[in-house]
Amino acid sequence: MNLKRLGHFCLPLIGIAFAGVAWWFASTQVTDLPSPLKTWEESKLYLLEPWAKRGEMDQGMGLLAYYSLVRVAYGFSLGILIGTPLGFLLGVSGTMHRMLDPVIQILRPISPLAWLPLGLVLFQKSEPAALFAIAVCSMWPTVLNTMAGVRAIPQDYWNIAKVLRLSRFTTFTKIVLPAALPQMFTGFRLSLGIAWLVIVAAEMLTGTPGVGGFLWQEYNSLIYSHILLAILTIGIVGFLLDRMMGLAEARLRAL
């Protein structure tokens, strides 16, 4: 193995080791912050028995992450189900774009923490409110990227549709959709990232079981090592989700 390949393999590990040392150092300075070793000791039960169910919140990490992922899947699907057609509409119609662009620009920067109370007012229950917050926060990258993808379709392709006298439906399925697909997928990937960010906030506020709900409950029970466990789980699951979407995207672009 040459030095460069060794570097590819070792450098990320060295980076992680550095982060661990920084964590350990911080724990020696702050009394309430558990060290890496203490965190592992106190939370290994949740990792070694990931599918155990002991109480409403007291469950294995695998199960908690699963609840959160299911919630994200619903919210994200809802988001792209609304976001994709909206993006196509804005991409094709200049009138629609001029009309709705200001609305989107105002709605886009609103935090999930602000949407959630509105969701609770609208739906009365925490579960649909959480889905509402995820959908409404995560759909914007899908809307904007789909729109940009449609707008970037070269005139050549529109000419083909015109010259071959394709129907609207055929033009959409055979030209617009394939042409915009790579950029749409970039939007999906960003949307999924946001949906995962929102889920934690939504669970914390609504107190539903999941990684975020667990985090908030353990904070209230003063078990700080479990906060760190939850944070690390959120990070790793988010990383894996992004990687999965990245791989799918790369395969799509290679077509």
Add this chain to the structure above:
Amino acid sequence: MAFIEASGLAKSFGARHVLDRVSITVDKGEFVSIVGFMGCGKSTLLNLLSGVTEPDSGTISIDGTALQGIARQASIVFQNYSLLPWFSALENVRLAVDAARPGWTRAEQKEQSERYLQLVGLGNAMHRRPSQLSGGMRQRVAIARAFATDPEVLFLDEPFGALDALTRGSLQQELARLCSEAGRPVTTVMITNNIDEALLLSDRIIPMTKGPRATLGSPVAVDLAKPRSADQLAHDEHAILARAHVVECLSDHLHASRARPDRTRHEPPPSFSSVAVEKAGI
């Protein structure tokens, strides 16, 4: 009555008057080439004739009916192939056949597409995507797509412009063969900046003056039996004369427009008699 009749065509893009009062007629089954310099408005004229863009003023009729949108029974071949990269050669051709022949069964549509790809020599490559094909092969796909819908009218926008000289030569012959083998007369309008290409394929060559406000010069008839060969064109007296006339018309106008700094008002270019060409013998 001519098959394609266009009169008084004008088109501007913003303040740029590309075409002004252009008229052209093409008979049924005739192959007409419009030859001119790059950027003189040839493509604009072809886009008007084929219905891709609408003229600011003027009328176009094909087979007696006024043109609305893309001409029915017309196929267009563009210089840049205009193939969809996510489809194979076969799927690209099928897209056209399916749209033009909605009444056919899927098997018939597929068979027609495959037949024309075989005719242009792509029988073994029909499942490859455009990115896996050379420039010449891509243009073959585009030509197969154009012929597979059994067009009555064919519009060719510098179809060989992006190809190397060798590929260009073989594809020109292929096009001539497809035109002559088509079941019915195919009326063709080709745009090119290559006079030899025009001589090889056309019944009539129309020189186009340099824009802005481009107009058409007097047509030159090429009364030579088809198929023609490049070698024949290099030695045939008639071909040499026809070539000289086109060159003369194009360069005359070039000098005229250089000599006169005021480019806003152009008189019609110095016309020359095409009688001389016809007298020169067959």
